[in-house]
Amino acid sequence: MDYQLSDSHGKLKAKMEKFCSDEIAPGAAFLDSCSGNQAALRMKSNLKRLAAEGYYELLLSDDFTGQAVAGEELAKACPATFLSAMSSATAFGRAVKLFGTDDQQQKIVPSLTAGEMIGALAISEGDAGSDMNLMRTVATRKRGGWVLNGSKDLVTNAPVADAFVVLAWTDRDAGLENGTALFLIDRATEGISVGDYVETMGLRGAVTAGVTLNDCVLTDDAVLGGAPGAGWVQLQRVLDEIRIAVSVLCVGIGVSSMNDATAHAKQKKAFGKPIGLFEGVGTKLATIYTLNDIGRMLIYRATWAMETKDPERSILTACAKLFTSEGVEQVSSMAMQIHGGHGYLKGTVAERLYRDARFAALAYGTSEMQRSFIAKDTLDRFRPA
Ligand SMILES: Cc1cc2nc3c(=O)[nH]c(=O)nc-3n(C[C@H](O)[C@H](O)[C@H](O)COP(=O)(O)OP(=O)(O)OC[C@H]3O[C@@H](n4cnc5c(N)ncnc54)[C@H](O)[C@@H]3O)c2cc1C
Structure with a gap:
């Protein structure tokens, strides 16, 4: 057993520590106290700077120890920025990287890595957090595609996200393990809308809102991985x-x-x-x-x-x-x-x-x-x- 960080992780830690204390920490108090719109603007700029440092490339990789080493430096400097980057690259991005079809990965991963796209993962609902059996969001099969209806109420990054991964029922009778899918939805898609900023007690710079799906029509290639049933x-x-x-x-x-x-x-x-x-x-x-x-x-x-x-x-x-x-x-x-x-x-x-x-x-x-x-x-x- 070796408790020493590897040479490359040691260098990564030193680099992230300097970058975060110079570039991210000075804005942490502002992000906590400003309005939702100001926070959204500042957060977008922080996320872009992190992309330029290669942080998303790291978060999208299988180097989990490296992510922990670098992430601790970011979380020390600004916990809200950590949460926003995590929601985009880990929660949304890793879902696409691990399970997306080649086309889905091609569409998302390079833009995410370059900081040209922000993502969000939308699972929880007003009545369904710990118990997702109570989820109401449903995808109905129509004309060779899907129509989604429902609402997600606490989605980190929703106000700034360009795309969402959304959990929905595709076959309620089959239960969570076999009857759900994760849908990859572009923000510009008709039928998806983002609500007002939700005020949170802490981590206020990681802007949060609800997401509503109202007859949101999607083609088959919106299902993460291509086939429904594996979402859970x-x-x-x-x-x-x-x-x-x-x-x-x-x-x-x-x-x-x-x-x-x-x-x-x-x-x-x-x-x-x-x-x-x-x-x-x-x-x-x-x-x-x-x-x-x-x-x-x-x-x-x-x-x-x-x-x-x-x-x-x-x-x-x-x-x-x-x-x-x-x-x-x-x-x-x-x-x-x-x-x-x-x-x-x-x-x-x-x-x-x-x-x-x-x-x-x-x-x-x-x-x-x-x-x-x-x-x-x-x-x-x-x-x-
Ligand atoms: C700032 C913030 C950001 C968030 N961002 C996201 C996001 O990006 N995407 C997303 O999908 N969600 C997000 N969430 C939602 C979050 O994941 C849920 O709030 C969480 O899963 C808990 O669900 P709930 O709030 O519905 O609580 P509930 O499930 O209603 O739980 C209420 C209480 O009952 C307890 N309880 C429930 N069932 C049991 C049980 N079987 N045994 C013992 N106790 C139980 C819980 O532990 C809890 O104490 C966010 C939440 C916050 C606060």
Whole structure:
């Protein structure tokens, strides 16, 4: 076992750290506080700059460890930009790269890599998040193609996306595993519309909106991979990668919170000494460091499992997401505590990261759903002797 980053990953980390601290971090507070339209403009510019750095090429590759190494630097600098890039390249782009026909890949992957296209993945609905059996979006067979009706309510990047991957029923009686498809839909297609900006508590620069499908007519070649029926299984594979990405987001936020809290603990004095020297503050710093470090180890364990196609890989991605998303809530809360009342003020780094941190345990499978997934696997595999 070697805990050392490879030479190329070490160089990637250094390059991304410099790029993100010079180009992305200075705009993070603005993205959090500006209007939806301003955020959309700024985010598009951030995404273009990331494309020029080769970040999408990396996210669209099978180098999961490289993605974690580079992604942590981006998440440290601006969690909202990380989420937007992840939604475009991992959630949308990897679905196309892994399952798209040659034509679909040709249409999407080069433009995405070059930063000329932004994508979004539209799965959740008002009544269907954890339980997608309750999904209402339906694709009906008509005149040799499909007509889609339904609505998706929380779609990251929807206001800026050029194309969407959308989950819909193609045969409700066949159930999720055999009766759904992922549809690749261009924003200009008649019948698809994007709603107003949805206001979120954190990660506000990653603009979000609902998407409505109203008699949206599609040809057969809009079905990802060409044949209907495989949508749910394809989505589960992409979710493995999304769970790793969300874990990386958490560790990035956690490290940023740690840096901010440590600087404050060294500089702020009380009772004649820096507050970091009080046990009550020092133990928080120690716990923060430990949570971040274990989280990163779980991420690398999961990326290694993905790269080696370990049969446990899906469970390991769920363990990483569960631990890091609950860990970062504690980390950001302790970091705020170290700042005292001043950390509670709007506009401080501690306050912004505290709000950003709350996202991960709620989205792309809540903590409860991760636990139920891990528990089911445990019950299935381990039997008393
Ligand atoms: C900022 C943001 C961005 C998002 N971006 C996207 C996106 O780009 N694309 C997309 O498709 N979706 C997106 N989502 C949606 C997100 O993935 C869902 O909100 C999430 O899956 C949870 O679904 P829900 O909100 O409907 O909650 P529900 O499923 O209604 O859950 C409510 C509560 O019930 C619990 N619960 C439900 N079932 C069980 C069970 N069996 N056992 C125990 N507890 C249970 C849940 O854990 C939760 O605590 C986004 C969400 C947010 C907040």
